[in-house]
Amino acid sequence: MQNEIEKYEIARRYKDMLRNTYRKLSDEDKDLIRKAFDLAADAHKEQRRKSGEPYIFHPISVAQIVADEIGLGATSIACALMHDVVEDTEYTLADIERLFGNKIAKIIDGLTKISVLNNQELSIQSENFRKLLLTLSEDIRVIIIKIADRLHNMRTLGSMPEKKQLKIASETTFIYAPLAHRMGLYNIKSELEDLSLKYTNPKDYFDIARQLEDTQKERRKYIQEFSDKISNVLNQEGLSYEIKGRPKSINSIYRKMNSQNISFDEVYDKFAIRIIYKSEPKDEKFIAWKIYSIITDIYSPNPRRLRDWIIQPKSTGYESLHITVMGPGGKWVEVQIRSERMDEIAEKGIAAHYKYKENYKVEENKVDRWINQVREILENQDNQETSEFIDNFKLNLYSKEIYVFTPQGDVISLPKGSSPLDFAYAIHTNVGDSCLGAKINGKLYPLSHELNSGDQVEIITSQNQKPKMDWLDYVKTGRAKTKIKASLNAEKRLISEEGKEILTRKLRSLKLNLDESLVNDLQTFFNEKNSQNLFLHVQNGVITNQDLKRFADKRTGVAGFLNRFRQKTNAKKKEINVKKGDILVFGEEEKKLDYTLANCCNPILGDDVFGFITVNRGVKVHKKNCSNAVELRANYSYRILKAQWVDGEKQEFETDILIKGIDRKGLVKDITDFLSSNANIEMKGLNFKSIDGVFEGNISMIIDNKSHLEKIIHGISHIDSVRKVKRSN
Incomplete structure (x- = not known):
């Protein structure tokens, strides 16, 4: 039961949530929210979170995010308060519908279905993602409330066990951060990514956070110096504005450090300056470019870093003018110029979209179009594997955009890297299916050609044309991939039906009747991954009459029996092939299991690692920061094993180090002398090159463990002219 102090705190948090709402609430809105709160408070009164605090704190916090940080209205706030009621308490969906009506009941139903999937023992996050997207067909608010729910869970993840933390954090990076990005919720997307990291x-997270804190004073001073010069001119022009400076997210700095192989100090754009101006809608573009002109008169711009998302907003609806200029002290500074309306949309995402849509009667915005595209994809995803579906969909979540024109001058937004086929399918499925070629800016180009912003594209079609398998190599959008595969699968099904009939007749002549058991045996014998492929290969002659006779002989003859016996014996031999030198143990029980080290990240003794149970290759050991780790944890958390190094037999590891510096005479000799005489290692490969006085080397070597490697790196870094040494795998 809750004590008096807890009851007071619940009431305080509820009132605080009501005071801080993005939308103005009517008395009717407040009555609805109060009714939802009373029901949730009663339903959860006996429950507590892992941290020990009353469970009702969580729904109130989710409602606070929905009301203030995202900015949805009373219906969404009420649903956020009740989002766990049907799943976790005795209240039913029928109760919710009776008390609050069909609309709220549908949203709660969508939230409950997603939560049920989240709580299943087997991790099926791809299927979870599919289920999440299906709710778009019902009500987009389901996804937005679920994002708010995930944000609060991430903020309070510290009370969960480590295994659960890793699963939830990986799932957040894999699913919820991209969705928040696509909904225009950039602040929430950044926070989700930071918390996941x-x-x-x-x-790395705490290292970057510490360095950001250490440089905060210096950063503020620089922003002030940069802004003062601009403010003087903006004031003279009589503009009403605000200048803000904010650091980039920890995750974006981390990604840049890894993708560019640089240190924290080498990341030049650790912060951005934002100029937010007041303006009537009709003057927004004029004032944005006026401010641009003022800034570039003071600081020299980088012409390659101009991004105009005011003339052509992103598909998320984001509008802003981004420029990068050379600031004081020779530092590049990113400046974002946007009106108060644009800033509100950037901060609040979809909620602000619909607010301004109502106020200004704007045309169907790009978020609406995107939601309609998602619905169309969902209608055509029945035959896709779940993992294939999520891959296709995620193609459009983070991709950069280009803008191309139809012959009539209409603008179509596509992901960067798109081809004429993507363009054709964006217009209509029939145009895509019958696409023969394309004229780009008046010239003929192949279907594989990569489009650029500003291209004008005319699609040439033919009634005799049909989608081909190699088209899948040319397209970038999930829509195009889905449509091509749907067409190919329809044709494949017809051919495989013919193949099944042919196979039935041929087996009958061999005194065999086709049934489910026999199909399974045929698949195993011919190494086919499914029955459709089996039937296709019979139809097109890949599986011949002689092949089928061999199958029949092995199935019915003595040779077949002996062969199956040998296979079982060999399988047993493989099972008892245990790895020597047990220096890794797995799980809470610290079991010694047969394992191999993953080639994608090449872990060595001392690295933070985990085990992944593969389908048929035993346990693979990956580094915790392996590029594949997030996807493995998000989709297959039930196959993840805790792993740690223990004392075992002497074992050696192969690894590479990358060396960069200023070239000088004798540098290579100094490095190789150090390695051969001081570090006691075995070199497997050396590769050195010098371009315009800059030296770069890669060394493959055999080492004992991570500590050994760190001593080598430390030693080389102190050689004269060496500027950077790091492990490259």
Whole structure:
């Protein structure tokens, strides 16, 4: 039961949530929210979170995010308060519908279905993602409330066990951060990514956070110096504005450090300056470019870093003018110029979209179009594997955009890297299916050609044309991939039906009747991954009459029996092939299991690692910060094993180090002398090159463990002219 102090705190949090709402609430709105709160408070009164606090704190916090940080209205706030009621308490969906009506009941139903999937023992996050997207067909608010729910869970993840932390954090990076990005919720997307990094890679997270804190005073001073010169001119022009400076997210700095192989100090754009101006809608573009002109008169711009999302907003609806200029002290500074309306949309995403849509009667915005595209994809995803579906869909979540024109001058937004086929399918499925070629800016180009912003594209069609398998190599959009595969699968099904009939007749002549058991045996014998492929290969002659006779002989003859016996014996031999030198143990029980080291990240003794149970290759050991780790944890958390190094037999590891510096005479000799005489290692490969006075080397070597490697790196870094040494795998 809750004590008096807890009851007071619940009431305080509820009132605080009501005071801080993005939308103005009517008395009717407040009555609805109060009714939802009373029901949730009663339903959860006996429940507590892992941290020990009353469970009702969580729904109130989710409602606070929905009301203030996202900015949805009373219906969404009420649903946020009740989002766990049907799943976790005795209240039913029928109760919700009776008390609150069909609309709220549908949203709660969508939230409940997603939560049920989340709580299943087997991790099926791809299927979870599919289920999440299906709710778009019902009500987009389901996804937005679920994002708010995930944000609060991430903020309070510290009370969960480590295994659960890693699963939830990886799932957040894999599913919820991209969705938040696509809904225009950039602040929430950044926070989700930062919090995920905090649990999946705490060392780097806290290292970057500390360095940002250490440089905060210096950064503020620089922003002030940069802004003062601009403010003087903006004031003279009589503009009403605000200048803000904010650091980039920890995750974006981390990604840049890894993708560009640079240190924290080498990341030049650790912060951005934002100029937010007041303006009537009709003057927004004029004032944005006026401010641009003022800034570039004071600081020199980088012409390659101009991004105009005011003339052509992103598909998320984001509008802003981004420029990068050379600031004081020779530092590049990113400046974002936007009106108060644009800033509100950037901060609040979809909620602000619909607010301004109502106020200004704007045309169907790009978020609406995107939601309609999602619905169309969902209608055509029945035959896709779940993992294939999520891959296709995620193609459009983070991709950069280009803008191309139809012959009539209409603008179509596509992901960067798109081809004429993507363009054709964006217009209509029939145009895509019958696409023969394309004229780009008046010239003929192949279907594989990569489009650029500003291209004018005319699609040439033919009634005799049909989608081909190699088209899948040319397209970038999930829509195009889905439509091509649907067409190919329809044709494949017809051919495989013919193949099944042919196979039935041929087996009958061999005194065999086709049934489910026999199909399974045929698949195993011919190494086919499914029955459709089996029937296709019979139809097109890949599986011949002689092949089928061999199958029949092995199935019915003595030779077949002996062969099956040998296979079983060999399988047993493989099972008892245990790895020597047990220096890794797995799980809470610290079991010694047969394992191999993953080639994608090449872990060595001392690295933070985990085990992944593969389908048929035993346990693979990956580094915790392996590029594949997030996807493995998000989709297959039930196959993840805790792993740690223990004392075992002497074992050696192969690894590479990358060396960069200023070239000088004798540098290579100094490095090789150090390695051969001081570090006691075996070199497997050396590769050195010098371009315009800059030296770069890669060394493959055999080492004992991570500590050994760190001593080598430390030693080489102190050689004269060496500027950077790091492990490259």
